[in-house]
Amino acid sequence: MQNEYQLTVPRAVYSGENSIEKLSEIINLGSIKNVVVFTDAGVLENGICNKIFELIEKSGAIYEVISDIRPEPGTADVTQAVNRINTAKCELVVAVGGGSVMDIAKLCAAMKGASYTIHDLLENSSIMKKGIPTVMIPTTCGTGSESTYNSIVAVEEKQLKVGIVNTSMLADYVILDSGMIAKLPKAIIASTGVDALCHAVECFTSNKANPFSDLFALEAAKLIFNNIIEAYKNPDNREAKSNMLRAAFMGGVAIASSGTTAVHALSYPLGGKYHIPHGISNAILLAPVMRYNLLDCKERLAIIADAVNPQGVNRTAEEKAKEIIQRIEEIVKETNIPTNLSSFNVSKEDLNFLVDAAFDVKRLLNNNMKELNKEDIKNIYLEIL
Incomplete structure (x- = not known):
């Protein structure tokens, strides 16, 4: 911090x-x-x-x-x-x-x-x-x-x-x-909502996390985890949508005070070359990157888990961290966001470009609690191909 x-x-x-x-x-x-x-x-x-x-x-x-x-x-x-x-x-x-x-x-x-x-x-x-x-x-x-x-x-x-x-x-x-x-299509609620979730989780687990960014990132995460499915499934629920709108703003404030991490670093070349929408590439990457970061940021992920589910206090930090990563995966699936890159014509032949391009995004990789080398980045991409 x-x-x-x-x-x-x-x-x-x-x-x-x-x-x-x-x-x-x-x-x-x-x-x-x-x-x-x-x-x-x-x-x-x-x-x-x-x-x-x-x-x-x-x-x-x-x-x-x-x-x-x-x-x-x-x-x-x-x-x-x-x-x-x-x-x-x-x-x-x-x-x-x-x-x-x-x-x-x-x-x-x-x-x-x-x-x-x-x-x-x-x-x-x-x-x-x-x-x-x-x-x-x-x-x-x-x-x-x-x-x-x-x-x-x-x-x-x-x-x-x-x-x-x-x-x-x-x-x-x-x-x-x-x-x-009010008229936002469900698919856009899903992809932009998970993008906001990325902002909240990444900023809270960033090397640049601080009391200001924590305040906004944690509240944003809580609002998104508790409202995104309702906003997605029930488009007429104005309260859920209002909560998502405020959460997105708070996630942005957290970015300005802290900064995103490896999820966004690995996402940039996917948008730049393959034109995968930003929210979707982030959604595909969020759980795999957090799973890779687990041992280095389990305490921070556990704090998010406690904010989302205050009843589950009698668990270890690692158990809580794994549960919040699992919940991220469930949200991606429940909102019908793709979970891999195959539908975007990304193949193993693209790995060298992706790894080199992501490795150059030092501004964001330096924020990541776990230092990622090229082999680490390659393994994350392999998981989502």
């Missing part, structure tokens, strides 16, 4: 039923007249943005929409979006969507009018400066992008995802309204 640590959170977070109404207040307080809304085609077509547009108009501002955001965006997508926002009249960026939308919106807000490019930031993210204000409105319950100052970008030439980290990307405002995920 770190001796020095910090808590960096968005300036204001609004949560609860109809909290989306706060958007008009935000626009009026800032005397904003021009807004750019980032979203994706699915969110736009489902009418989820209609309330956003209504609130912007109600405040007297005008808006422009950027909706051609691809899942898992790459450097070319960022450059295209930056070019568009540079030609727009824009005093405020509002992101309505999942992790990809929020990640690219945060980047574009910080890059509007800047001399640096996305490739410059990949080389040295410290050059980034604070851009125009942002409002993050998540429409999934998992990525936690609304509460982090990270942005994940696919680097096509390297067939790898890279995290750009700079506090300049921290959202000014976050709105957590369960109405925004």
